[in-house]
Amino acid sequence: MNTSRPLRVAIVGAGPAGIYASDILSKAGIDVSIDLIERLPAPFGLVRYGVAPDHPRIKMIMGALHKVLERGDIRLLANVNFGTDLTLDDLREHYDAVIFSTGSIKDAPLSIPGVELDGSYGAADFVSWYDGHPDVPRTWPLEAREVAVLGAGNVALDVARILAKHAEDLLVTEIPDNVFEGLKASPVTDVHVFARRGPAQAKFSPLELRELGHVPDVDIVVYPEDYEFDEGSMAAIDSSNQTKQVVKTLTDWALVDPSTHSASRRLHLHFLHSPAEILGEDGKVVGLRTERTALQGDGTVKGTGEFHDWPVQAVYRAIGYFGTELSDVPFDDRRGVIPNAEGRVIGADGEHVPGVYATGWIKRGPVGLIGHTKSDASETIRHLVEDVDSLPRAPKGAPEDIVATLAERGVDLVVWDDFLNLEAHELALGVAAGRERIKVVPREEMIAIAKGVNARA
Numbered sequence: 001m002n003t004s005r006p007l008r009v010a011i012v013g014a015g016p017a018g019i020y021a022s023d024i025l026s027k028a029g030i031d032v033s034i035d036l037i038e039r040l041p042a043p044f045g046l047v048r049y050g051v052a053p054d055h056p057r058i059k060m061i062m063g064a065l066h067k068v069l070e071r072g073d074i075r076l077l078a079n080v081n082f083g084t085d086l087t088l089d090d091l092r093e094h095y096d097a098v099i100f101s102t103g104s105i106k107d108a109p110l111s112i113p114g115v116e117l118d119g120s121y122g123a124a125d126f127v128s129w130y131d132g133h134p135d136v137p138r139t140w141p142l143e144a145r146e147v148a149v150l151g152a153g154n155v156a157l158d159v160a161r162i163l164a165k166h167a168e169d170l171l172v173t174e175i176p177d178n179v180f181e182g183l184k185a186s187p188v189t190d191v192h193v194f195a196r197r198g199p200a201q202a203k204f205s206p207l208e209l210r211e212l213g214h215v216p217d218v219d220i221v222v223y224p225e226d227y228e229f230d231e232g233s234m235a236a237i238d239s240s241n242q243t244k245q246v247v248k249t250l251t252d253w254a255l256v257d258p259s260t261h262s263a264s265r266r267l268h269l270h271f272l273h274s275p276a277e278i279l280g281e282d283g284k285v286v287g288l289r290t291e292r293t294a295l296q297g298d299g300t301v302k303g304t305g306e307f308h309d310w311p312v313q314a315v316y317r318a319i320g321y322f323g324t325e326l327s328d329v330p331f332d333d334r335r336g337v338i339p340n341a342e343g344r345v346i347g348a349d350g351e352h353v354p355g356v357y358a359t360g361w362i363k364r365g366p367v368g369l370i371g372h373t374k375s376d377a378s379e380t381i382r383h384l385v386e387d388v389d390s391l392p393r394a395p396k397g398a399p400e401d402i403v404a405t406l407a408e409r410g411v412d413l414v415v416w417d418d419f420l421n422l423e424a425h426e427l428a429l430g431v432a433a434g435r436e437r438i439k440v441v442p443r444e445e446m447i448a449i450a451k452g453v454n455a456r457a
Contacts, residue, residue, distance in 0.1 A: 006033040008397045010095040014038035015045020017360025018101035019065045021377040022074045038078040041414045041446040049131045052158040053173035078414040083327040094402045096391045099357040104321035104366040114278030119285030123318035132176040134443035142186040144313035148288045151318030152195035153203040164191045164218045164267045174437040196274040199250045200233035206245035219261040222253040226271040232299030321366035343380030418450035425449045
């Protein structure tokens with residue numbers, strides 16, 4: 001093996017998974033040169049564009065990721081789209097190994113009648129809108145007074161909380177101006193969250209759930225008739241402190257006398273209701289039909305044949321994320337992941353594709369919190385290091401070669417120092433408004449500010 005230069009590794013996706021993998025690889029004890037390739041003009045992925053703006057504690061993770069990139073030993077190549085600006089063949093020409101850490105950015109499908117109606121939305125799209133993602137429209141149709149959110153996880157809670165919260169209470173966050181104006185005009189009065197199983201099976205984190213109770217002028221409503229437990233539920237409560245905390249919080253709310261509710265908005269939590277159909281008239285959502293479910297003793301549920309119609313004018317599906325297929329990269333259409341064995345990508349022949357790896361949600365599916373990607377990345381990097389001696393060296397392995405290729409293709413490359421310009425601008429906008437940061441949304445404006453061109457005052 002030619003060892004006259006460092007091992008060249010490209011990591012595609014600069015979210016937490018990609019940055020953790022970069023950091024672990026940089027400390028793996030081998031001579032390595034790492035490029036972190038990101039399709040957006042800014043790094044940090046899910047932390048910047050997937051975490052609700054009123055979750056500053058979670059966004060503190062960005063500080064740790066920031067420290068990794070500011071060291072200077074990992075090069076950021078942002079505003080580079082894999083599949084158009086660069087292909088897998090291009091990466092093989094310039095790098096000895098490639099790690100895909102592109103995450104899961106679209107909604108998992110829900111196959112019920114009416115899902116295609118106007119007013120039926122995927123949570124992933126809504127999250128991208130309120131987080132100021134540059135590739136989604138600037139506006140969102142917030143016209144419903146009554147809204148349904150389907151799901152029993154933290155994303156469902158985020159969507160419900162953002163919908164129910166008064167826009168003025170979000171001004172302390174980095175919420176973009178267009179999002180504030182949209183939420184301010186929302187006529188919403190009631191947001192209903194529907195979970196297919198019981199309270200003990202909810203996947204809410206205790207902290208996120210408790211935060212609902214502190215949203216100003218929003219009452220939390222939990223219905224005693226939805227509050228059932230079976231042997232499987234009790235076992236879950238006994239074996240998990242997190243489940244125990246979630247159930248306690250829900251119990252406290254279930255015991256509140258509804259006559260004491262006085263807020264102008266309400267957030268309803270319904271359990272044992274499975275979505276059966278989204279109801280429509282003239283192509284628009286006018287309701288949601290749910291089927292009552294019953295616990296079966298082991299924590300699973302079964303439909304009872306009892307249906308209920310809820311008058312809502314919008315339905316948000318927060319039932320999970322799904323990976324996106326990448327050009328020329330093996331993909332499991334059923335699971336929405338890149339097929340792999342502990343991070344080594346597996347081809348159609350069942351064998352490891354030499355020099356190609358995966359980490360994060362595109363490796364294992366959209367489960368687990370952001371911090372879980374550390375152990376995931378460690379596994380992938382361990383196998384890459386084991387494979388080092390067998391990796392064929394790329395013919396164009398000099399760091400400047402990939403930059404020249406991108407320049408030839410007219411790619412407006414954003415590097416770390418450019419991003420720092422954008423970050424400083426966003427922070428300055430925040431200071432001027434008495435806030436921590438105001439996020440710049442349009443892609444063209446992000447790039448111009450990063451490059452020091454035509455930055456707005």
